[in-house]
Amino acid sequence: MLVLKNVTKAYDKSKRAVDNISLEIKKGEIIGFIGPNGAGKTTTIKMITGILSPTEGSIIINGVDISKAPVKAKKNFTYVPDHPAIFDAIKGIDYLNFIADMYEVSLKDRRKKIERFTKAFQIYDALPKTINSYSHGMRQKLLLSGALLPNPNLFILDEPLVGLDPHSAKILKDLMREHCENGGTIFFSSHVLEVVENLCHRVAIINKGKLVACDKLETIKKNKNITLEEVFLEMTKNE
């Protein structure tokens, strides 16, 4: 579903924010992308979503190279960034209709899904209000609802659990699982290790721009009786 081949990003010539990463994610998988602050998670995700172009390497989404056929590739995924900075002078419902039009969601489908997701996230009643009155968490939930709306093949999230209350976080985790069970693929970055631990099929660990591990949790732990936290701290410690 998602293939990264030797992807590198250098914002300036001296330093590589992302250094020669290769990854392959199969359909139906949930992959957790973890690493310390500044490791290059956001940069990698921005390249996958076409916001940034890689300095080297290629990114293939559902068999389509995003740099060669961006529109075709972009039809396959939706994205929720780590900051909910969206144009906020419109109403919540305007935003969702906007997204639905962009991904050509039928009227019947959009009504059903908007009601379902926004009611689950408890923002349905706020939809007729302009987004500038929403709290940080409400904006995030609006973005999540919008991103789930087109039922994307690939769902990409950057730190989705930061800023969500436990109740909303639980709903999001359930929705993520459900999306996967219906054949969807999820790629998300996170700091919250427990979530990664009990949600993901596989984990990718990035440190200083380099991929240091990418495998099933049990394999990474080498079947030793240690937690992901210990593995994480070991693999990303400063020499």
Place this chain on the structure above:
Amino acid sequence: MNKFISLTKIQVFDFFSKYTQHLNLNNRWLKKLAILIPVLLIIPAFNLALSIYKVFSSIGIPELTITYMYIGNVMMIFFACIPLIISNFFYSKDLMFIASLPLKEESIIFSKLASVYLYLLAIACLFFGTAVIAYGIIGGIQPLPLIIGIIALIMSPLIPMLLATLVIIPFMSIIAGGKRRNLMAIGGNILLLMLILLIQITLTRVEIDPEGFTNLMLQEDGLLKLIGRGFPPSIWLTKMIQGSFLYGGLFILLHIILLYALKLMSHFLYNRALMSFNQSDGGVISNNNIYYKSRSRGFQLIKRHILIIFSNPVFTLNTVLTMLVPILMFIIMSFTGQLNNEIFRSEAIAPYLIYLYAGIVTTPAIIGNLSATVITREGKTFWETRVLPITTAENIRYRVYSTLIISFIGSIILALAAAAYLPISLDMMGIGLLFCITATLLFSTIDIAINIERPILNWTSPTTAVKNNLNVMISLVVRLVIGGAFYILYGLMPNYSGHTILLIYSLISIVLFIAVYYVITRWYIDKFDSIIY
């Protein structure tokens, strides 16, 4: 005091950094341009000061140059500072952060005004500054008037700026909690500008009875009093430059009083206006209506870009005011009696009427330069359209369409207003509109290239996004250059009629438009894709 200075420094840097941002990025042409722009603007200003100086020195009172230019300067600063104060105080994103710092209320107010002041001083240097230099240098250097003149120049933005602050901030506190406060802010401030104009105009038009007039003129400073009565500080200023301590004292005292008034009111201004405006949820529109409606992508994207302008009062004021400049100038000039219907019906004007008309109709494209900031205006929300399944070409195209729509609406309003007032025939109207369409297409395509080249997405004060950045300047220079080229061409061409010449200009614009369009679809797609936000 130290806190105040570092706070001011941060704000001023933030306000001006966007002007120079990217300047030294491997582009020495831009660097040269940045120096060239002020020079290009000083030339006409200096010419104006010189010709006014000539008139007044021919009747033996050259110091009236100072009086005259000072009044003009005050008016201009009123116009410039009202949107600026609103942007800096009420729509700036750093207020909540600053409010959390351990600072006195007056420090916050004055530090915010400091960056406004510096911007206004730049404008004052251009107009009032040239007058001071002209007066102090022509006919032999006069050190004392020159020094006092420079002091006066430094003080000149203060009166209009402080007065405007004292009026605007309480007004904004009244509308703070209102539902449609953005609309109120726009409407209220346009009204305020109109009011200032009207006061100025009625003051200068007060008819003096013939006896009083003769009496006035028989006095020593008759003419000075006549010109300066619209704004008495201008009289004091003139006398100060002539060396009067008494009037100099008065002039300085007025500034001190205004500064002190603002200091006294700063507690009220801060708590009642600034904080209440930034804390209330005014501007939230809700009608309990959840709808499901399908629209085309183009419609949605164009709507987005248009709403970005009209949901932000600073963007709206900037857009509306620049597009309506001809109407404002027209109102001012006809009130002051410099214009009347007769002039346009005279034989001498007739051959130029078509140029005048074409120029008026094209104003929104010439000074509006909406496309030059269409990416910048999105600010931190720019990423949104980047991840959508649309092509980059579409992404760019719908931005241009949105600015074309606004620009053409402005042009249509001006076309109708001008046609109602000027003796214009249908064929003149047609050619004027043709020129307008071609020029608008050309300028907005050039502008989008400028914006792709220098996107400037991380602004904190909306004025920085639409006014106070080099992109706007560059786009004005492009217009100066093309305008200059047309002017030279005009001189080279044989005695064609206005119709023919405008047709030729339109044809050139179309050809240039096609060329620029080709360049954009060729090279700027990749540039757009590599914008880092």
